[in-house]
Amino acid sequence: MSDFDALQAAIRRHAEARQAEQRACEAFINALYHALRTASGPGLPLNNVTLDFTPDPANRLRPAPPGGWVAAWLRLGLCEVLVRVRRTDGVFQGEYGSDGVFRLSAISEDDLIALARRVLRDVAATYTSQNSGNAGQLN
Numbered sequence: 001m002s003d004f005d006a007l008q009a010a011i012r013r014h015a016e017a018r019q020a021e022q023r024a025c026e027a028f029i030n031a032l033y034h035a036l037r038t039a040s041g042p043g044l045p046l047n048n049v050t051l052d053f054t055p056d057p058a059n060r061l062r063p064a065p066p067g068g069w070v071a072a073w074l075r076l077g078l079c080e081v082l083v084r085v086r087r088t089d090g091v092f093q094g095e096y097g098s099d100g101v102f103r104l105s106a107i108s109e110d111d112l113i114a115l116a117r118r119v120l121r122d123v124a125a126t127y128t129s130q131n132s133g134n135a136g137q138l139n
Contacts, residue, residue: 011063018066025070025085026053028092028107032083032119033074035112039120050075056084074119081123097122 001009033051040046056064056071064070069084074096085094091105100122104111 035116
């Protein structure tokens with residue numbers, strides 16, 4: 001078997017696990033998007049939040065190997081924030097902006113809303129030049 005054939009076999013062997021990880025991460029980002037829309041509280045939806053999945057700019061291989069990042073731009077009114085998520089040992093690990101990080105093992109609605117509010121606070125702090133949480137300058 002040539003090196004090329006070995007590479008193709010390895011990619012095929014791990015395709016199902018890789019696709020399952022990608023679907024889980026996409027579902028997580030979609031749930032975060034919905035949490036951002038409701039982060040202002042009951043009956044106060046944020047209507048100017050949009051979601052646009054994008055190839056992760058840091059991925060150097062396609063398809064991304066197992067444990068690779070899934071990325072999306074979240075538009076929050078007048079700004080956009082790149083969010084990257086991957087699964088590590090059953091835990092969702094993510095990054096947003098340049099310094100924001102999170103790690104969630106429980107994915108309840110309350111956990112997602114708390115994360116959404118933290119993202120909003122960190123982005124607002126960046127634009128008002130305040131330090132809040134883990135985010136510094138996002139761009």
